[in-house]
Amino acid sequence: MKKVVLVTGANSGIGLALCERLLEEDDQIHLCLACRNMQRAETARISLLSLHPAADIGILQVNLGSLKSVCQAAMEVKRRYRRIDFLYLNAGIMPNPCINLKVFFSGLFSRKVVHMFATGEGLLTQKDQVTKDGLQEVFETNVFGHFVLIRAIEPLLCHIDNPSQLIWTSSSNARKSAFSLLDYQHTQGQESYSSSKYATDLLSVALNRHFNKQLWLFRQKPELLDPLQKYCSCTSGLGNNYVEPRKINLEEESSELFYQKLLELEKQTLKKLSESEEAYT
Ligand SMILES: NC(=O)C1=CN([C@@H]2O[C@H](COP(=O)(O)OP(=O)(O)OC[C@H]3O[C@@H](n4cnc5c(N)ncnc54)[C@H](OP(=O)(O)O)[C@@H]3O)[C@@H](O)[C@H]2O)C=CC1
Numbered sequence: 068m069k070k071v072v073l074v075t076g077a078n079s080g081i082g083l084a085l086c087e088r089l090l091e092e093d094d095q096i097h098l099c100l101a102c103r104n105m106q107r108a109e110t111a112r113i114s115l116l117s118l119h120p121a122a123d124i125g126i127l128q129v130n131l132g133s134l135k136s137v138c139q140a141a142m143e144v145k146r147r148y149r150r151i152d153f154l155y156l157n158a159g160i161m162p163n164p165c166i167n168l169k170v171f172f173s174g175l176f177s178r179k180v181v182h183m184f185a186t187g188e189g190l191l192t193q194k195d196q197v198t199k200d201g202l203q204e205v206f207e208t209n210v211f212g213h214f215v216l217i218r219a220i221e222p223l224l225c226h227i228d229n230p231s232q233l234i235w236t237s238s239s240n241a242r243k244s245a246f247s248l249l250d251y252q253h254t255q256g257q258e259s260y261s262s263s264k265y266a267t268d269l270l271s272v273a274l275n276r277h278f279n280k281q282l283w284l285f286r287q288k289p290e291l292l293d294p295l296q297k298y299c300s301c302t303s304g305l306g307n308n309y310v311e312p313r314k315i316n317l318e319e320e321s322s323e324l325f326y327q328k329l330l331e332l333e334k335q336t337l338k339k340l341s342e343s344e345e346a347y348t
């Protein structure tokens with residue numbers, strides 16, 4: 068049977084490059100491009116087919132910044148597939164970025180200059196907004212929409228004999244100090260992107276713990292058991308690309324607390340959504 072691979076945010080950037088690479092590695096997979104804009108998804112599909120004419124590529128509409136769309140997409144996934152082998156949680160936004168010139172110039176003449184350009188740490192601020200679901204957009208798109216999607220398609224991921232793999236696109240911009248469990252949507256600060264990427268790191272650790280407990284082997288890298296490792300794609304001064312494992316800076320207790328908070332938020336927001344749907348019917 069063909070392996071089913073679903074990639075969110077597959078129509079551009081890293082998502083599209085990832086799809087090209089996946090098809091290069093194995094053109095016998097069924098690749099599902101999960102995108103919010105169907106026209107852009109179709110363009111991506113055509114460009115992938117021009118490189119791999121025999122590839123089996125489907126499209127799924129999903130806007131991760133809308134719970135209604137995520138629930139509809141999850142229903143469609145369950146209708147189409149019996150299992151998902153690889154789920155790439157890649158879609159992400161950094162809206163209205165602004166450069167903090169003070170940080171930029173002081174960083175430029177300090178020993179931290181390489182680190183600053185590699186991670187963008189403290190360099191960018193963003194202006195976030197609230198979605199129709201009443202959530203911060205960066206948090207909902209980068210973290211919560213994906214969380215709800217995973218939970219809604221759990222039955223397709225949970226196969227004891229043949230486990231699925233979830234892979235998050237995090238970032239070296241993920242920073243513990245930008246994240247707070249008391250304000251995990253980052254309503255107060257101006258580094259919602261950094262906060263959301265730290266949140267995905269926390270969540271990946273919690274998911275790993277919960278799913279592994281139930282014998283679902285969700286791992287960040289199958290050949291390694293350490294869920295606290297994340298794999299950073301780097302470029303050397305000479306322009307060579309390489310991958311480097313780095314320890315995620317977190318306490319497992321915080322990841323569990325965050326997971327519980329997301330479960331609670333999921334309950335509340337899905338209830339609100341179904342009530343508003345009922346009001347319309
Ligand atoms: N670029 C970088 O330097 C780095 C990026 N990353 C991460 O990599 C991932 C991909 O980013 P990158 O390729 O750079 O960015 P792009 O903007 O090129 O791609 C982002 C993708 O996510 C999709 N997307 C955005 N919002 C939504 C939404 N609400 N619902 C569904 N899909 C959505 C976009 O769709 P659409 O075309 O419709 O907007 C697009 O396909 C992100 O998670 C980002 O945070 C991590 C480290 C570095």
Ligand SMILES: CC(C)CCC[C@@H](C)[C@H]1CC[C@H]2C3=CC[C@H]4[C@H](C)C(=O)CC[C@]4(C)[C@H]3CC[C@]12C
Nearest residue numbers: 161166171183184185186187190191238239240
């Ligand atoms: C003032 C200009 C002359 C130069 C400004 C450069 C900046 C716009 C960029 C320098 C470093 C860039 C970034 C670094 C890390 C990325 C991170 C890993 C990510 O996930 C998203 C994008 C980055 C923050 C990226 C953004 C542009 C820079 C800050």
